Amino acid sequence: MKFATFILLAVLATPAAHAVEYTTVLPKQSSIGFEFRQMGVPVKGGFKRFVTQMQFDPARPEAARASIEIDLASIDAGSPEADDESAGKLWFNCSVYPKAIFVSKEVRALGNNRFELHGTLTLKGKSREMAIPVTYAPGKNAATFDGAFVLRRLDFGIGEGMWADVATVANEVQVKFRIAATGK
Amino acid sequence: MTASNRYSTPAIALHWLIALLIFVAFPLGVYMHELPLSPDKLKLYSYHKWIGVSVFLLVAIRLGWRLTHTPPALPDGIAAWQRRASAVVHGLLYLLMIAIPLSGWLMSSAKGFQTVWFGVLPLPDLIGKNRELGELLAEVHEALNFTLLALVILHVGAALKHHFIERQPFLQRMGLGKKERT
Numbered sequence: 001m002k003f004a005t006f007i008l009l010a011v012l013a014t015p016a017a018h019a020v021e022y023t024t025v026l027p028k029q030s031s032i033g034f035e036f037r038q039m040g041v042p043v044k045g046g047f048k049r050f051v052t053q054m055q056f057d058p059a060r061p062e063a064a065r066a067s068i069e070i071d072l073a074s075i076d077a078g079s080p081e082a083d084d085e086s087a088g089k090l091w092f093n094c095s096v097y098p099k100a101i102f103v104s105k106e107v108r109a110l111g112n113n114r115f116e117l118h119g120t121l122t123l124k125g126k127s128r129e130m131a132i133p134v135t136y137a138p139g140k141n142a143a144t145f146d147g148a149f150v151l152r153r154l155d156f157g158i159g160e161g162m163w164a165d166v167a168t169v170a171n172e173v174q175v176k177f178r179i180a181a182t183g184k
Numbered sequence: 185m186t187a188s189n190r191y192s193t194p195a196i197a198l199h200w201l202i203a204l205l206i207f208v209a210f211p212l213g214v215y216m217h218e219l220p221l222s223p224d225k226l227k228l229y230s231y232h233k234w235i236g237v238s239v240f241l242l243v244a245i246r247l248g249w250r251l252t253h254t255p256p257a258l259p260d261g262i263a264a265w266q267r268r269a270s271a272v273v274h275g276l277l278y279l280l281m282i283a284i285p286l287s288g289w290l291m292s293s294a295k296g297f298q299t300v301w302f303g304v305l306p307l308p309d310l311i312g313k314n315r316e317l318g319e320l321l322a323e324v325h326e327a328l329n330f331t332l333l334a335l336v337i338l339h340v341g342a343a344l345k346h347h348f349i350e351r352q353p354f355l356q357r358m359g360l361g362k363k364e365r366t
Contacts (some may be wrong), residue, residue, distance in 0.1 A: 039230040040303030042344035043296070078296055085221045 020183035029180035037170040049074035196359040240285035294318035
């Protein structure tokens with residue numbers, strides 16, 4: 001029995017074949033967070049619910065594809081008061097635009113397991129082309145894809161009217177994500 | 185002039201500067217927390233915190249000064265219990281002037297907002313984000329403030345009573361009115 005367990009663990013722990021294509025995203029090990037400045041104070045937040053679809057073969061990165069759909073109502077904007085406010089018309093206007101959607105168009109290999117993910121982010125009815133640097137880290141059980149970029153909230157009309165004043169809430173939002181995925 | 189019945193000039197300056205800041209921060213705190221979220225609310229919260237940190241630092245300086253400089257003796261004819269009461273109230277005022285900004289700073293950290301003095305100088309978060317603790321500290325902060333309000337009323341009332349009713353040269357001690365009567 002012990003021996004059988006050992007064999008099983010050994011098999012599971014063996015890195016998958018090099019030709020693995022990562023297609024199954026592990027939501028519990030994936031995260032999307034952000035940080036912005038409010039009156040000079042860094043405030044952290046994130047989204048709890050999002051669906052990621054991807055295909056990534058390290059041997060053929062240019063053929064990779066990814067799309068992310070974020071449920072904007074799942075936001076943690078730093079405080080319960082800010083969570084409520086963010087759903088309103090001036091911010092995400094969640095009742096009309098409940099989701100943020102990113103769809104990739106092209107992946108460029110930069111070397112050293114670093115890639116540039118080009119695609120379109122659609123948020124609050126506005127679509128913008130983005131280039132997001134992503135670092136790929138192969139792992140025993142799952143590979144991770146870490147990305148970070150700066151989103152200017154006013155490009156998407158996030159925080160209109162009285163909130164457009166970037167001296168109070170900064171325009172730049174640092175977005176960080178980690179997507180964990182396994183092969184077939 | 186002899187300064188014997190008057191606090192030293194730095195002590196007087198610190199007293200009035202701190203009093204002014206508290207008289208701005210207190211009503212601001214009462215007013216701001218009922219506001220719906222808006223950029224103005226965020227600004228007022230920041231101003232309140234900046235004032236609080238300033239009070240904290242000024243009180244630290246003032247305590248250092250107080251511990252190294254003897255205050256002027258109280259006028260003759262003040263009852264022993266009043267002298268004791270005055271010492272107790274002064275002690276509590278100092279304690280609250282330290283504890284109140286401290287509780288506000290901790291509350292802010294517990295609610296997940298670092299305090300950044302004048303939007304430039306970040307204070308370390310001594311405790312992590314914790315909603316229950318944040319709400320508890322908010323109540324502590326409020327209770328300490330209303331205790332301070334009661335003590336300030338007592339403090340100002342006693343000074344005015346000694347000065348105007350008992351006609352003792354009291355307000356001069358803190359630099360008000362004529363400097364010296366000999």
